[in-house]
Amino acid sequence: MSSDEALMLEIRRGSRPAFEELFARYRDALYGFFQRRLPSAARAEELTQDTFVAVLRATVRYEPRAAVRSYLFGIAWNLVCAERRKSGRDETV
Numbered sequence: 001m002s003s004d005e006a007l008m009l010e011i012r013r014g015s016r017p018a019f020e021e022l023f024a025r026y027r028d029a030l031y032g033f034f035q036r037r038l039p040s041a042a043r044a045e046e047l048t049q050d051t052f053v054a055v056l057r058a059t060v061r062y063e064p065r066a067a068v069r070s071y072l073f074g075i076a077w078n079l080v081c082a083e084r085r086k087s088g089r090d091e092t093v
Contacts, residue, residue, distance in 0.1 A: 002018070002021070004067070005067075007019075007022045008059065008062050008064065008068055008071075009064065011062075012060065022052075022055075023052055030051055030072065030073070033073065033076055034079075037080050038080070043083070050079055051076050051079060054079075055075065
C-alpha cells in the first residue's frame with residue numbers, strides 16, 4: 001500500500017489506479033464531512049465529487065509539503081464555504 005503522498009505523485013504522472021486508490025481512501029470521510037455541514041445528501045455527494053475534480057485539476061501544482069488528508073479537507077472546506085455563500089444569496093433573492 002502506498003502513502004497518500006506517493007499516490008498524489010503518481011496521480012500527477014497520470015496514474016488512474018492511484019487516483020482510484022486515493023478516491024477509495026477518502027470518499028466516505030469527505031462525504032461525511034459534507035453531510036454534516038449541508039442539508040442535502042445529494043449536494044454532499046456532488047461536493048465530494050467536486051473535491052476530487054479539484055484534486056485532478058491541481059495535481060500539476062501539488063507539492064508534498066503537508067498531509068494529503070489536510071489538502072483534501074482544505075479543498076472541501078473551501079467548497080463548503082462557497083456553498084454557504086451561494087445558498088445565502090439564493091435565500092435573500
